[in-house]
Amino acid sequence: xxxxxxxxxxxxxxxxxxxxxxxxxxxxxxxxxxxxxxxxxxxxxxxxxxxxxxxxxxxxxxxxxxxxxxxxxxxxxxxxxxxxxxxxxxxxxxxxxxxxxxxxxxxxxxxxxxxxxxxxxxxxxxxxxxxxxxxxxxxxxxxxxxxxxxxxxxxxxxxxxxxxxxxxxxxxxxxxxxxxxxxxxxxxxxxxxxxxxxxxxxxxxxxxxxxxxxxxxxxxxxxxxxxxxxxxxxxxxxxxxxxxxxxxxxxxxxxxxxxxxxxxxxxxxxxxxxxxxxxxxxxxxxxxxxxxxxxxxxxxxxxxxxxxxxxxxxxxxxxxxxxxxxxxxxxxxxxxxxxxxxxxxxxxxxxxxxxxxxxxxxxxxxxxxxxxxxxxxxxxxxxxxxxxxxxxxxxxxxxxxxxxxxxxxxxxxxxxxxxxxxxxxxxxxxxxxxxxxxxxxxxxxxxxxxxxxxxxxxxxxxxxxxxxxxxxxxxxxxxxxxxxxxxxxxxxxxxxxxxxxxxxxxxxxx
Numbered sequence: 001x002x003x004x005x006x007x008x009x010x011x012x013x014x015x016x017x018x019x020x021x022x023x024x025x026x027x028x029x030x031x032x033x034x035x036x037x038x039x040x041x042x043x044x045x046x047x048x049x050x051x052x053x054x055x056x057x058x059x060x061x062x063x064x065x066x067x068x069x070x071x072x073x074x075x076x077x078x079x080x081x082x083x084x085x086x087x088x089x090x091x092x093x094x095x096x097x098x099x100x101x102x103x104x105x106x107x108x109x110x111x112x113x114x115x116x117x118x119x120x121x122x123x124x125x126x127x128x129x130x131x132x133x134x135x136x137x138x139x140x141x142x143x144x145x146x147x148x149x150x151x152x153x154x155x156x157x158x159x160x161x162x163x164x165x166x167x168x169x170x171x172x173x174x175x176x177x178x179x180x181x182x183x184x185x186x187x188x189x190x191x192x193x194x195x196x197x198x199x200x201x202x203x204x205x206x207x208x209x210x211x212x213x214x215x216x217x218x219x220x221x222x223x224x225x226x227x228x229x230x231x232x233x234x235x236x237x238x239x240x241x242x243x244x245x246x247x248x249x250x251x252x253x254x255x256x257x258x259x260x261x262x263x264x265x266x267x268x269x270x271x272x273x274x275x276x277x278x279x280x281x282x283x284x285x286x287x288x289x290x291x292x293x294x295x296x297x298x299x300x301x302x303x304x305x306x307x308x309x310x311x312x313x314x315x316x317x318x319x320x321x322x323x324x325x326x327x328x329x330x331x332x333x334x335x336x337x338x339x340x341x342x343x344x345x346x347x348x349x350x351x352x353x354x355x356x357x358x359x360x361x362x363x364x365x366x367x368x369x370x371x372x373x374x375x376x377x378x379x380x381x382x383x384x385x386x387x388x389x390x391x392x393x394x395x396x397x398x399x400x401x402x403x404x405x406x407x408x409x410x411x412x413x414x415x416x417x418x419x420x421x422x423x424x425x426x427x428x429x430x431x432x433x434x435x436x437x438x439x440x441x442x443x444x445x446x447x448x449x450x451x452x453x454x455x456x457x458x459x460x461x462x463x464x465x466x467x468x469x470x471x472x473x474x475x476x477x478x479x480x481x482x483x484x485x486x487x488x489x490x491x492x493x494x495x496x497x498x499x500x501x502x503x504x505x506x507x508x509x510x
Contacts, residue, residue, distance in 0.1 A: 008039060008084065009076075019043075022050060027089060030073065036089040037073055045081030058085045061150050064125060068118035070138070070148040090146050092139030095197070099134065100204050105235065108201035111137070113261050114145040115194060120254040122147075123187040130185060132193035133174045134200070172216045173209040177245050180217040186342070188247040191257060195242025199225060202232055202239075221245070238264065248339055251355075252348045259355040322360065325353040329366050338370050338377075346370050371409055378402040382419055391423050392449050399423055400453050424454045431463055440471045 006013050011028040017038060018025050026039045042054055055075060062072040074086035095111070103111075115137060122129055129150065136149040172180065176192035179185055200206045207226055210216040225243045228236050238260065244250045251257040329349035332338075337345045347370050353363035382402035385391070390398045400423055406416040427450030434443030444467050450460045 006041070008041075008078065011037070011039060011086070013039070023054070028086075030086065036091075037086045038089045039084050039086050041078070041084040042082045045083070051083050054083050054085070057150050060127070061087075064121055066118045066121045067144060068114040068146055069121065070146055087148075090138040090140055090148075092141055092143070094139070095134035095137040095145070095201075098201075102204040103201040105202065105232065108198060109235075109261060109264070111145045111201065112194060112198050113258065115147055115197075116191075116254045116257050116261070118147045119187070119190050119194070120258065123190070123254060128185050128187060129190050130179070131171060132190050132197065133171045134197060135171075137197070172213055172220075173206055175217075175220060176247070177220050178247060180220050186247070187253050188250045191242055191251055191254065192244075192247075195225075195239055198235075198242065199239055202228065202235065234264070248347060252343060252351055256352060256355050259352075263355065263358065322353055322356045325349045325356070326360075326362055326366070329353065329363070333366065333369060333373070336373075338373055375406050375409060375413065378406050379415055379419070382406075382416075386419070386422065386426070391426060392452060420453055424450050424457055424460065427453065428459055428463070435470060435474075438474065440467070440474065443467070 006026065008026075008028065010031055012031060013026050013028045016024055016026050022044075023040050023042050026041065028037055028039045029035070030037050042051060045051060058072055058075040061070060062075075070090070071088040072085060073088065075083070076086075077083050115132070119129065119132075127150075129147070131149060132147075136147065138146045138148055140146060174193040174196045176185070176189040179189050179192075196206060196208060203226070208216060208219040208223060210219050225239050228239070241249070241251055241260070242257070251260065326349070329346050329352075332344070332349060333346035339345050339347050342348075346366065350363045350366040350370065353360055354367075357363070379402070382399045385397070385399035385402065392398050392400050395401060399419065403416045403419045403423070406413050407420075410416070427446045431443040431446040431450070434440065434446060444464075447460055447463050447467065450457065451464065454460070
């Protein structure tokens with residue numbers, strides 16, 4: 001159906017704004033209210049499953065109320081069976097139009113704050129957006145950033161329906177490491193994507209975008225965020241938390257992120273705080289201090305005392321909240337609740353405390369104790385996997401996996417280093433056993449597995465280089481015996497078939 005022929009009851013269509021793989025968007029006027037709207041119309045009514053997801057998207061977004069979340073006005077169906085959504089028209093374009101430009105830090109942080117505030121509502125509703133990217137951030141005329149396109153949003157508890165089949169969702173250039181690996185997602189994945197956007201706004205570039213899909217994914221998995229220029233160093237820690245490869249090292253949720261943004265703004269010496277100005281009337285020269293002047297002085301004193309009391313009250317509230325976070329963190333640590341359950345564990349509460357007081361020694365020490373407990377737990381799991389002979393596989397539940405995770409946190413951990421060495425020695429023993437049992441293919445497989453653990457191991461490299469020679473020697477050693485056995489068998493068979501020859505042999509051999 002062409003753009004000119006499109007008719008939507010109750011709307012006057014002005015033109016098409018854009019077209020995607022499954023839907024197109026039109027600018028229209030809702031006749032009943034005389035307001036401009038954007039109408040998203042499915043291209044086809046044939047796919048009932050997609051139509052149902054499309055309707056669900058409309059209901060989902062309509063249930064979310066926030067100034068930075070797109071507003072849904074109507075959900076209905078055309079005469080030809082196609083569904084459509086009528087939503088607010090946001091005329092300021094999207095963030096993608098500024099690709100390559102550097103934003104002033106204040107503006108970039110304002111956009112991040114608005115989207116993070118919207119995501120807090122999304123996440124509190126048990127949802128994860130899964131496609132945070134510049135094209136899905138629109139701007140109203142007043143500059144307010146608006147989050148849109150919830151087509152791949154999903155309930156956290158139901159996120160496995162795609163990831164269990166290895167289907168990645170979202171835009172690769174802004175996908176979190178766990179998203180790129182088709183793992184289950186939560187709020188921290190959206191925070192990572194928002195971190196990529198913040199980095200792009202501050203520097204004008206997205207360093208994770210590669211020449212192809214594979215390179216982009218590998219960059220998200222391996223490439224650390226670049227160091228910011230000296231003028232932007234104050235924001236390095238914020239990006240480091242948002243873009244941590246391990247979700248456990250990121251902000252626990254958007255409310256913690258927002259608190260950190262508040263702290264960042266509070267630390268800005270150029271930030272302005274306004275209060276009513278007090279004008280003291282000095283009166284005429286030599287005039288005595290009358291009641292009016294004394295009244296103004298008392299007013300000033302009262303204002304200062306009130307401001308001091310308000311500040312003290314806020315400070316006291318923060319201290320009480322900080323103490324509560326630390327107490328809960330210590331309790332969860334004692335209970336062994338290091339990372340679970342979500343938002344009710346030691347790591348979460350220690351990080352909440354640091355969001356209030358970035359230099360809090362108890363919280364910093366607490367996170368170190370959480371890390372040490374995790375290290376001890378992973379070392380214990382690694383020992384169990386060695387006992388079960390699960391040396392390298394499965395990839396996320398093997399001795400090698402747990403030892404490597406420990407070394408990622410603590411590169412000089414002697415127990416983990418020794419553990420990997422034991423895994424390598426075990427593969428060497430298994431390969432020699434394969435040769436002894438005349439199973440060279442299995443021996444080679446063990447050698448290769450050992451090299452995956454320690455690519456520079458001299459013993460394994462020597463075994464790998466000598467493999468073909470050992471196979472040839474083994475074959476040569478077996479060849480003469482194999483050749484003799486058929487000859488003897490043939491002679492015995494021939495003798496059995498010629499009784500006269502056997503008789504002459506008996507006569508002359510006496």
